[in-house]
Amino acid sequence: MRVAFVGKGGSGKTTMSALFARYVASQGGPVVAMDADINQHLALVLGLDRQPEPLGAHLTEIKDHLRGDNPRIPSAEAMVKTTPPGRGSRLLGFDDLAGGEYALTTSEGIRLMATGPFSEDDLGVACYHSKVGAVELLLNHLVDGQGEYVVVDMTAGADSFASGLFTRFDLTFLVAEPTRQGVGVYHQYREHASRYDVALAVVGNKVHGPSDVDFLRDQVGDDLLTWMEHSAAVRAMEQGRPFTLDDLEPANADALALLRKRLDEQEKDWERFGRQAEEFHLRNARAWANARTGLDLEAQIDPEFVYGRR
Numbered sequence: 001m002r003v004a005f006v007g008k009g010g011s012g013k014t015t016m017s018a019l020f021a022r023y024v025a026s027q028g029g030p031v032v033a034m035d036a037d038i039n040q041h042l043a044l045v046l047g048l049d050r051q052p053e054p055l056g057a058h059l060t061e062i063k064d065h066l067r068g069d070n071p072r073i074p075s076a077e078a079m080v081k082t083t084p085p086g087r088g089s090r091l092l093g094f095d096d097l098a099g100g101e102y103a104l105t106t107s108e109g110i111r112l113m114a115t116g117p118f119s120e121d122d123l124g125v126a127c128y129h130s131k132v133g134a135v136e137l138l139l140n141h142l143v144d145g146q147g148e149y150v151v152v153d154m155t156a157g158a159d160s161f162a163s164g165l166f167t168r169f170d171l172t173f174l175v176a177e178p179t180r181q182g183v184g185v186y187h188q189y190r191e192h193a194s195r196y197d198v199a200l201a202v203v204g205n206k207v208h209g210p211s212d213v214d215f216l217r218d219q220v221g222d223d224l225l226t227w228m229e230h231s232a233a234v235r236a237m238e239q240g241r242p243f244t245l246d247d248l249e250p251a252n253a254d255a256l257a258l259l260r261k262r263l264d265e266q267e268k269d270w271e272r273f274g275r276q277a278e279e280f281h282l283r284n285a286r287a288w289a290n291a292r293t294g295l296d297l298e299a300q301i302d303p304e305f306v307y308g309r310r
């Protein structure tokens with residue numbers, strides 16, 4: 001099951017992604033964490049002292065691997081971030097993803113992958129979505145199931161709508177601070193999410209008391225799943241002090257348990273997943289990718305391909 005953490009800049013997406021991944025791992029769940037933000041911060045909060053090999057630097061290898069023998073995709077150059085799998089493509093099981101060569105393992109057994117930072121060449125020229133494309137491609141080719149956890153820390157704000165990436169999840173947790181700006185992104189996301197049938201739950205963060213909770217409830221209604229309080233343990237961790245999950249305040253640990261419960265209750269919808277993979281690919285092909293590659297990328301859609309099976 002794939003879950004995305006989205007929200008306004010600084011709301012706590014990375015903190016929450018990391019704590020959730022650590023919580024699930026502590027309960028014995030296999031976890032892949034993906035840093036899909038170009039501001040690489042997840043490794044640090046997961047307790048690693050270095051960054052994994054950036055996926056964005058290995059796009060060609062990743063594409064060559066995923067396209068396999070798919071006759072509709074004759075080269076890596078013909079593969080764009082939305083190119084969907086078809087017959088002959090190499091689909092990934094959760095273990096394949098977790099075992100990928102570009103991941104690092106944390107002391108808690110979480111496998112971390114990262115899009116990678118901006119490089120000099122990116123500035124002003126190529127937009128970073130081509131780098132985030134690695135995550136989208138991997139998720140498009142992933143056949144995962146219940147009890148397997150893929151946790152993705154997303155870019156801030158509504159940037160995620162620029163591609164189909166926001167539809168590649170079983171569930172999206174929107175992290176919101178109890179401020180007008182904090183819930184502003186929620187209102188944008190909510191509209192998009194309902195248009196695409198994307199399951200969304202709000203997780204309040206840095207809550208200081210009942211009036212904060214009232215504010216969130218007033219603003220987001222039943223979408224409010226739970227909230228984390230402002231955490232002295234998280235602050236201490238950010239100050240470089242050693243941190244384990246046991247340091248977390250009980251109310252915050254309970255919130256993590258609720259997130260997991262909500263995700264475990266979510267059902268897979270491979271039909272939606274496949275339909276939207278194709279929808280975004282068509283859109284992408286027509287908007288720029290046909291022109292960029294000089295190919296008819298719409299023909300990459302394989303009408304006989306069945307999503308969710310290997």
Ligand SMILES: Nc1ncnc2c1ncn2[C@@H]1O[C@H](COP(=O)(O)OP(=O)(O)OP(=O)(O)O)[C@@H](O)[C@H]1O
Binds near residue numbers: 013206231
């Ligand atoms: N519950 C919390 N209690 C205390 N501090 C918190 C809490 N959640 C997040 N923070 C702090 O808030 C700051 C921003 O958090 P974080 O980096 O996770 O946000 P983000 O949404 O990932 O930001 P960005 O948009 O820059 O990626 C960090 O210093 C983090 O330690």
Ligand SMILES: [Mg+2]
Binds near residue numbers: 014015039
């Ligand atoms: Mg972040």
